[in-house]
Amino acid sequence: MKIYLISDGLTQKSLSLEQTEISFNWFYLNHLKQSFLLVESAWLGYKNRWKYKIASYPDDPNRTNKKLVQLVQTAKDKGIPTVFWNKEDSIHFDRFIDSAKHFDHIFTVDQNCVERYRAVVPSETTVDVAMFPVQPRIHNYQGFNFKYMTANFIGSYSKHIHNKRRERQELLFRAAAKAGLPVTIFDRNSDRKSDNYRYPEEEFSLTVRPAVDYMQTADIYRQFAVSLNVNTIEDSPTMFSRRVVEVLACGGILVSTPSLAMDRLFKDYCHIVHSEDEAVALFERLKHGPSKQDLEMAKAGADFVLNHFTWQKFLEKIEAVIASKK
Template identity: 25%
Template sequence: MAKIVGVSRNKAVAAPKKRRRNRAAAGVDGFGLGWQHGYWHGQCESIVQRTIVPSYIRDLHVLFITSGKGFPYSPLDEAVGQTLMQLVSRLSVMSPKDDIVGFASREMPALAIVLDGLDFPVSTIDALRSLGIRTAIWFTDDPYYTEVTADLAPHYDFVFTLERNCVPFYEQRGCARVHYLPLGVHTADFRPRNPRHEIRGDICFIGSAYWNRIRLFEELLPRMAKRRFRLSGLWWDRLSDFQRWRDRIDLGKWMGPLETAEQYNAHKIVINVHRAHDDSTFNRNLYNIPAVSPNPRTFEIAACGTLLMSDNREDLAQFYTPGVEIVTYDSAQDMAEKMDYYLAHEDERRQIALNGLYRTLRDHTYVSRLSQLLDLATIPLA
């Protein structure tokens, strides 16, 4: 018999039994984890079913003009277009490069809705209005491009903006009908799902590494070192210690809605960091309008039934109750402490996530937002 150095024969024989016990324990743990995720998903699905509201279909022909920008704007184009199909009796979808005036002069839609509009010539809007067709624009990036949108807005009958501070800005430029309408969530993409086991973790952030985000994560990452976290997006190699965290960062990756939603579902806490309004590197906010309203990511995270941890924008409490439906932070240290707390108190974390899911599906879907837009854009004009 071969000699086993440094290990007794009894221990050598016992090792396979120990491995079998470890495998059995892992099987039990895996079963328990699977059961927990299944039970959690069932709770989320119960909320989804309770918040389904039949759509009211308006007898209306709407011409929807997409942003025409391609990815990453195309998922938003699709979300708005698919939602409008549920709300009006006839929907025509065109891009800015199509023969819109020719089509409109033949078909005479009651309302033309333009999304974003930065690549859409105002001469076409003027032509639609001359045909007697109502026009509405929904600005999706306010206040970051107000240097451009300031000249576009006065050409429309109705202006909708996702930034509350832009309402008086457009009114001062002669727009008679300006409404605050944040973006929402497309629940066909963002909803609770049971994610793959291999991508599950504690914390994630998905988004580009603007400089305000770099400053935050420079301070935060050392506090997260022992956590299972994931960052994904452009420019994260700006981190001074990028090489240390490289294996936890999907550098340069821009995910589509379904992959983004899968990551949200796979993590216990998802971070939201709003873009700075005064970052001159990327913005064209010549008028320096402060941003106080929530970004679309706010609603998309909460719609997945995960805990949303967001920086505290002024308008946020209008949409969610902090500490009840979401969690907010005011510094990297505050965020780190709250992460530790909610990862240690799972029942509290899950209850807040469920509350946030319910509020989102009740109030913040694109069905809700576009119903408001249609109601406002079809009222009799003075």
């Protein structure tokens, strides 16, 4: 299998570890029996070569998807299936629909967006769901050997957007502070200068560290007894943050705020807290270490994710859809 890939870094690293050939030579497309063009809703792409060339920027006419549309047409002319995966739905549906609509097959992380695509694309275009997968060669279960009976959060924080997400984060941080459970943040936006992305370190007694390489995240989830999660989208049956499956795959003790997808898919494998009081009570217990039931839940979560949410399963689904349309 050969994949002509346009994606951001996390997907690049994950797919590079699969038993498949990845090519970034998009303009030297060769028709092979088992090959396809896979483009995700990327902001930068390989070596930043696709920055401003996939999403729409209505306020800047110089930022267009013309190059991408030409590439997709070239692939079609050569008989190479074209696949678009929007990992940014539903928040950024409008930013990527003008690119997605040119592809043979569209996959979205949010089932709620399927009908929105259907209203725009031709009837022969595939529209299906492909949820966030995990790469077992990075995130995997290696037993329980927690070094820190504290909590971690790997991700971003913003003061100017995603208000509900910020409220959920602050609920968890405030509860942890009240319970005496230290929280270490690995700030995905540590290299951004704007104060809009700074964590409220003093207010919630947080320890904030710089961003870490994606390959290091698995060790963090294995070393900290508690991993925190919030979800930007809460009303989707299929959309959840990527860290959910990554934490669970490592056998981490996951504490998350609610969402439809969390309740539907993962409620048996993590703690979902619905109020600050509930979170405080949970953290007061977890700061002394996980119970036998916590560990059994985490191990079951690792088994569940590694059986159902892998990149291998993701690719198998895409390949099956492509084969069904030939």
